[in-house]
Amino acid sequence: MNSSLGCGLVLGALACAVFGAVVGIGTGLARRDSGTPWVIRAAVGFFLCMLLANLTMVWALVSHDFSVKYVAHVGSRATPLVYTVVSLWSALEGSILFWGIILGTYVLAFALTNRGQHARYLSLALGTMLGIGVFFAFLIAGPANPFSPVSPLPADGPGPNPLLQNHVLMVIHPPMLYLGYVGMTIPFGIAVAALLRGDLGEAWTATLRRWTLIPWTFLSVGIILGSWWAYAVLGWGGYWAWDPVENASFLPWLTATAFIHSTMVQERRKILKLWTLSLALATFLLTILGTFMTRSGVFNSVHSFTQSDIGPTFLVFISLLLVFSIALLSTRGQMVAAEGKLRSPLSRESAILVNNLLFVGITFTVLLGTLFPLVTEAVRGVRVSVGEPYFNRMAVPGGVAVLFLMGVGPMLPWGSANPQLVKKQLLLPTAIGIAVALACLAFGLRGFLPILTFGLAGFVGTLTLRELLLPASVRIAEHREKPWTALLRSASRARRRFGGYVVHLGMVMIFVAIAASSSFVTHTSGTLRVGQSLKVGDYGVKLVGFQTGAEPHRRWKAANVELVGRDGRAETLAPRMNFFERSTDPIGTPAVRSSLFGDVYISLLAFSDEERTATFNAWIFPMVGWIWWSIPILVLGAVIAIWPARKSKVARLGTPQSSASDRVATADADRGAA
Amino acid sequence: MTTSSRNRLIAIVSILVAGGALGFIAFGNLGKNLVYYWSPGEMISKGNQAYHATIRLGGVVQAGSLKWDPQRSRLNFRVADNPTAGAVSVPVISTEVPPQMFREGIGVVVEGTFDKTGVFTSNRLMVNHSNEYRPPKPGEQPREWQKTVSEAASSTARTQ
Numbered sequence: 001m002n003s004s005l006g007c008g009l010v011l012g013a014l015a016c017a018v019f020g021a022v023v024g025i026g027t028g029l030a031r032r033d034s035g036t037p038w039v040i041r042a043a044v045g046f047f048l049c050m051l052l053a054n055l056t057m058v059w060a061l062v063s064h065d066f067s068v069k070y071v072a073h074v075g076s077r078a079t080p081l082v083y084t085v086v087s088l089w090s091a092l093e094g095s096i097l098f099w100g101i102i103l104g105t106y107v108l109a110f111a112l113t114n115r116g117q118h119a120r121y122l123s124l125a126l127g128t129m130l131g132i133g134v135f136f137a138f139l140i141a142g143p144a145n146p147f148s149p150v151s152p153l154p155a156d157g158p159g160p161n162p163l164l165q166n167h168v169l170m171v172i173h174p175p176m177l178y179l180g181y182v183g184m185t186i187p188f189g190i191a192v193a194a195l196l197r198g199d200l201g202e203a204w205t206a207t208l209r210r211w212t213l214i215p216w217t218f219l220s221v222g223i224i225l226g227s228w229w230a231y232a233v234l235g236w237g238g239y240w241a242w243d244p245v246e247n248a249s250f251l252p253w254l255t256a257t258a259f260i261h262s263t264m265v266q267e268r269r270k271i272l273k274l275w276t277l278s279l280a281l282a283t284f285l286l287t288i289l290g291t292f293m294t295r296s297g298v299f300n301s302v303h304s305f306t307q308s309d310i311g312p313t314f315l316v317f318i319s320l321l322l323v324f325s326i327a328l329l330s331t332r333g334q335m336v337a338a339e340g341k342l343r344s345p346l347s348r349e350s351a352i353l354v355n356n357l358l359f360v361g362i363t364f365t366v367l368l369g370t371l372f373p374l375v376t377e378a379v380r381g382v383r384v385s386v387g388e389p390y391f392n393r394m395a396v397p398g399g400v401a402v403l404f405l406m407g408v409g410p411m412l413p414w415g416s417a418n419p420q421l422v423k424k425q426l427l428l429p430t431a432i433g434i435a436v437a438l439a440c441l442a443f444g445l446r447g448f449l450p451i452l453t454f455g456l457a458g459f460v461g462t463l464t465l466r467e468l469l470l471p472a473s474v475r476i477a478e479h480r481e482k483p484w485t486a487l488l489r490s491a492s493r494a495r496r497r498f499g500g501y502v503v504h505l506g507m508v509m510i511f512v513a514i515a516a517s518s519s520f521v522t523h524t525s526g527t528l529r530v531g532q533s534l535k536v537g538d539y540g541v542k543l544v545g546f547q548t549g550a551e552p553h554r555r556w557k558a559a560n561v562e563l564v565g566r567d568g569r570a571e572t573l574a575p576r577m578n579f580f581e582r583s584t585d586p587i588g589t590p591a592v593r594s595s596l597f598g599d600v601y602i603s604l605l606a607f608s609d610e611e612r613t614a615t616f617n618a619w620i621f622p623m624v625g626w627i628w629w630s631i632p633i634l635v636l637g638a639v640i641a642i643w644p645a646r647k648s649k650v651a652r653l654g655t656p657q658s659s660a661s662d663r664v665a666t667a668d669a670d671r672g673a674a
Numbered sequence: 675m676t677t678s679s680r681n682r683l684i685a686i687v688s689i690l691v692a693g694g695a696l697g698f699i700a701f702g703n704l705g706k707n708l709v710y711y712w713s714p715g716e717m718i719s720k721g722n723q724a725y726h727a728t729i730r731l732g733g734v735v736q737a738g739s740l741k742w743d744p745q746r747s748r749l750n751f752r753v754a755d756n757p758t759a760g761a762v763s764v765p766v767i768s769t770e771v772p773p774q775m776f777r778e779g780i781g782v783v784v785e786g787t788f789d790k791t792g793v794f795t796s797n798r799l800m801v802n803h804s805n806e807y808r809p810p811k812p813g814e815q816p817r818e819w820q821k822t823v824s825e826a827a828s829s830t831a832r833t834q
Binding site: 384393527588 | 689693700701703711771
C-alpha cells in the first residue's frame with residue numbers, strides 16, 4: 001500500500017518536473033511569458049507530490065511497514081521514535097527522497113516570492129530548477145527507489161547506522177546541510193536564466209544574491225554542526241580531518257563565499273559579471289559532485305552507504321551539467337560584458353578580487369587533493385589517499401591571507417583610496433594586532449602560525465568593529481540619538497553591510513578557535529585500574545568505577561572518571577561505549593567538559609571486566625567550543641543581511657544615491673556594500 | 675598598445691603565473707603526502723619503494739600473533755593478507771592502545787612506515803567497521819554484539 005502510493009507520488013513529481021522544465025525553458029527561450037503560470041503550477045505540483053511522498057515514507061517508517069524496501073533497510077522496532085523519523089535521511093535512498101522535498105520547497109518558495117516579477121527570467125529560471133528536479137525525481141523513481149516492495153516480508157529490520165543514532169546533532173546536521181546543498185540549485189537556475197536570456201539586470205542580480213545567501217547560511221551552519229558531530233560522537237579527538245565527505249561540503253561553501261563577495265563588485269562597479277555567474281554555476285556543480293562523492297560509495301567514510309548503482313547516473317549528470325555550463329558561459333559570455341573597469345589596486349574591488357582568487361585557489365587545491373585518489377585508482381589502479389598534511393599546508397596559508405583581507409577589504413573605499421588616509425586608518429588596528437601577538441608571546445605561547453592568526457584576529461576584529469560602529473557613532477554625535485537607537489538605525493540603513501560585518505566577526509572567532517585548538521592541544525592515553533589516575537595537562541583523570549545501562553535500542557557501559565582540576569575541584573565524567581542491536585562493533589561516546597577556555601575530552605577506548613581496567617584517550621583542546629558557538633553570530637549576521645528591504649528601498653536600489661543629502665547616508669553609501 | 679589593454683595583459687599574465695605556481699606547489703605537496711593502501715603481500719612485492727613511504731596496511735590480525743604490553747603500551751601483532759594459516763604477513767609494532775573490538779582475526783588498517791628490518795611501525799590503528807547500512811545477511815542473527823563483546827573481553831584478557 002505505502003509502496004505503491006509512494007511510487008505513484010514520485011512518478012507524479014517526475015511528471016510535474018518534466019512538464020515544468022519543458023514549458024518553462026521552451027516558452028522562456030521563445031521570449032513569451034504566457035507559460036509562466038503553468039510553470040508555477042508545475043512547481044506547486046512538484047512540491048505537493050514530493051511532500052506527500054516524504055510523508056508516506058515517514059508514515060511507513062513510523063508504522064514499521066517492512067514491505068517497503070527502505071524501511072526493511074533502515075527501520076527497526078527497537079529504534080526510538082525520533083531516530084525512526086530521522087532515518088528518513090540516514091541512508092542513500094531516503095536521503096535522495098529528502099533531497100526531493102527540500103528542492104520542492106525551495107522551488108515553490110522561489111516561485112511564490114517572485115511571482116509577478118522578473119517576467120523576462122522567471123520561466124527560464126523555474127524551468128531550469130525543475131529540470132534539476134527531473135534528474136532527482138528520476139533517481140528516486142528508478143535507480144534509488146526507496147519504495148520498491150519487499151518480499152518475503154521481514155519481521156524486523158536492522159535499524160539505522162548506530163553512528164547516526166548516537167547523538168541528537170544527527171537530527172539537525174543533515175537537514176541543515178541539505179538546505180545548504182539543495183538550495184544552491186536556486187542560484188544555478190537564476191544564473192542560467194540570465195545566461196540563456198543573455199543579460200543580467202540589477203533586480204535579477206539582487207535576487208541571485210539573496211537566494212545564494214540563504215543556502216550559504218544553511219551550508220555554513222551545516223558544516224559547523226557536522227564538525228561538532230564528528231567531535232562529539234566519533235571520539236577520535238578532532239572535528240575536521242579533510243575527509244572527502246567534509247571536503248564535499250566545504251568546496252561549494254568556498255565558491256559560494258567567493259560569489260557573495262564578487263557580486264558586490266559586480267553591483268558597484270559593473271565588472272566581474274561573467275566571473276560572478278561562473279561562481280554561481282561552479283557552486284552548484286560542486287554540490288552535485290559532492291553528492292556523487294558521498295552517495296555513490298566511491299569513497300569510504302561514515303557517509304558512504306553501501307555500494308550503489310547511482311554512481312554512473314550521477315557521472316552522466318555531472319558531465320551534462322559541466323558541458324552545458326561551459327557552453328553557456330562561452331556562447332553567452334559576451335552578452336554580459338563588463339561596463340566598467342578596475343581603477344586602482346588600492347580599493348575595495350581589488351581586495352575582493354584578491355579574495356576571490358584566494359578562494360578559488362583554495363577550492364582548486366582541496367578539489368585536487370580530494371579527487372586525486374579517484375584518478376590514480378581509475379588510471380593506474382593504485383590505491384592511495386592524500387594525507388592531511390597536504391590539505392593543511394595548502395589551505396592554512398590561504399586561510400590566513402583571507403583573514404587578513406577580511407580586515408583590509410572593508411576598510412578600503414570603492415574606486416580608489418587615498419593612501420594617506422588608509423595609513424591613518426590602519427594605525428590603531430595594526431597596533432592592537434601587534435599588542436595581541438605580543439601578549440600571546442608574553443603568556444608563553446609559541447608558534448608562528450597561531451601567533452600570526454591571533455595577531456591578525458586582533459587587527460581584523462578592531463577594523464570590523466570600527467566599521468560596524470562608526471555609522472552609529474556618527475549618528476550619536478550628529479543626531480544626538482541614544483546608542484541603542486543609533487546602532488539599530490545604522491544597521492537598518494545598510495543591512496547587508498552590517499550583517500556582513502557581523503558574519504565577519506563570527507568568522508574571526510572560528511579562525512581563533514581553530515588556531516588555538518589545533519596548535520595548543522594536549523594528548524595523553526593510558527590504561528588505568530580502578531583507583532589509578534593519569535595526568536593530562538593540568539588535570540588528573542582518575543578511574544573510579546564502571547556503570548552499565550540499557551535503552552531500547554542499545555546497551556552501554558560507562559567508565560566513571562573523576563576529573564580533578566588545578567584548583568583541586570573534582571568533577572565526574574562518564575565516557576561510555578554503546579552496543580547497538582545488530583551491530584557488531586561498539587560505538588563510543590566521549591565525555592566532554594566544556595568551558596570558555598577549552599574542553600577536556602575523554603574517550604573510552606577499551607575496558608576489561610576481569611581486570612577492572614579501562615583504557616582512555618584524553619585531550620585538552622583550548623577554545624574549541626568557539627567554533628560551534630559562532631553559529632548564532634553567523635546566523636544573526638546572515639539574517640540581518642537577508643532581511644528584505646522595504647519596497648521604497650527596493651525602488652531606490654537601482655538609482656545612484658548621489659542626491660542623498662544626509663551625511664550619514666552618504667557615508668554609508670561610500671563605505672558600504674549597501 | 676593602450677594602457678588598459680596593457681594592464682589587462684599584465685593582469686592575465688600575473689594570474690597565469692600565480693595559477694601555475696599554485697599548481698606546481700600543490701602537485702609537489704601532493705606527491706609528498708600520498709598515503710598508499712597496500713596489503714602485506716603487495717607491500718613486500720614493492721621492494722625498496724615501500725620503505726619510508728606512508729602506508730595504510732590493510733589485512734587481518736593473524737591468529738596467535740597478538741601481544742600487548744600495557745606497561746609500555748606497546749602492541750605487537752602480525753597483519754596477514756587473509757585469515758588462512760600460511761598467508762603472507764608482516765610484523766607490526768604499534769604504540770597506540772588497541773580499541774575495544776581489536777582482536778585476532780579482525781580486519782585492520784594500520785597507518786605507518788615499513789623499514790628495512792621488515793617491521794611495520796604504526797602510529798594509527800583502525801579497525802574495519804562493519805556498520806554499513808545493509809540488511810542482515812542470511813544466517814546473521816540479531817544481538818550478535820553480545821558474542822562480540824564477550825569475545826573482545828576474553829581477547830583483551832588473553833593478551834594481558
